[in-house]
Amino acid sequence: MKNSGIHYTGVDFDRAATLRKDQDWVDKQFQNPKCLFIPIWQNKNLVTGQNDTSDPGIIYLSKGQYSGFEKLVSESVFLGFDDDRPIFALDISGIKEEILKTHFNQGEFINLRLIGQLLKARDAARLAYARGIIHWHNTHQFCSKCGSKSINKSGGHLRLCSNMECGKETFPRTDPAVIMLVEYRLESGEKKCLLGRHTKSPEGMFSTLAGFVDPGESLEEAVVREVFEEAGIRVGQVTYQGSQPWPFPASIMLGFRAQAETININVDPQELAEAKWFSADELINAGEWGDKNPGLKISRKDSIARHLIDSWINEQL
Ligand SMILES: [Zn+2]
Incomplete structure (x- = not known):
């Protein structure tokens, strides 16, 4: 399958979804000396440290390293095969922070949410998978x-x-959430897109609208409802753009483009501090998430929100 270019997608393991139903078979894979482990500690992933000169990357543990803390593993999950190597995620959240260093003398346990965009796409996808399924066990x-x-x-x-x-x-389980770029075509032919600033977001930080899907609701219906609830805009045609696993903590983001039929914004103050129509020119010059300046900033590079915005900008050029 062609890679979508959306971060956290593209886990390239053979998940062996039929074979893994047989626990004896899984146990045999666990004993394989080629086995590698991805540890999760309190929702954090082990990556090469920030003090290293290279970009962060996954630190896998070998069978030999595993034996050092075997008794402290509370859950293990077969993630799949990387070629002929079985890969397991391990939950080691029970290890006390002060003795963590005695077991792991390389790298750091870091929140993937903070470093995801610095990781190579393959590493980000693998760590998201491991973090997501271990979180499910914990809850x-x-x-x-x-x-x-x-x-x-x-x-x-x-x-x-x-x-x-x-x-x-x-x-x-994965909770479905819709995320949508709403566009409006002016009489001149120029298009604008609707972005909102969440009540918890810093000044100038705008993103696409999003919301969880209700029971008894199609994805398209959720898009229409959320856009009207959050921004007071009526949308007509809704088209699917792509999806992204979002294990923060347990969602899949389903991306859409929605055509606005009205233009007057009326935000729900519980959800949004403000919403505005932006031209492609304004967005091209926007700063990055986390910038300290007070000007316009748009979503993180690892988010599907950014993918939707960048795709839209490119179409307008
Ligand atoms: Zn029961």
Whole structure:
């Protein structure tokens, strides 16, 4: 499949989704001396340190390194094969911070949200996958039906209720959220796009609108509803643009372009501090997320919001 160019996509593992249902098979992969591990500590990923001169990258642990902290691993998940190497994610959140350094003398555990855009696309995608599924285990330790402890099964892609009378199976979940670039075509033919500034965002920081999908709602309906709720704009045609895993903590962002049928903005002050129509020229000159200057800044380079904005700008040139 052609890479979409959207960050956090493109995990190139063979996930062996049928074979991993057999726990004996998974256990055998775990014993493979070629096995590599991606540790997760309290939602953070292990990457080469900020003091290193090169860009950050994944630090994989070998079988030998694993034996040093085996008893401290609370969950393991078979992520897939990298060629013939089985790759597992390990949850080591139980290790106390002060003794973490004694087990890991290279790299640092860092929030992927902070360093994602500095990582190569392949590394970012792999770490997002590992972080996302370990987070799911951490938040699904108990059966949602009877409250009994649940057990890691199918190589970490299923949790089974330990109460034999219940036996509820729970599968990893991802919360769908729509994210949309709304455009308006002026009578002159020029197009403008609608961006909003969230109430929690710093001055000048604008992005595309977004929101979670309700039960009983199509993705297109969610786009129409969210744009009207947040900015008071009616949109007509809605077209799909691409998607992005967003494990912060557990979403998939579904990207759309929406055609505005009205132009007068009326923001929901609970959601947005402001929303504005921007021309491509204004956006080309925008600063980057995190810039300290008070001027216009747009979404981080690793976000699908930025992908939607950049694609739109390129079409206007
Ligand atoms: Zn149960």
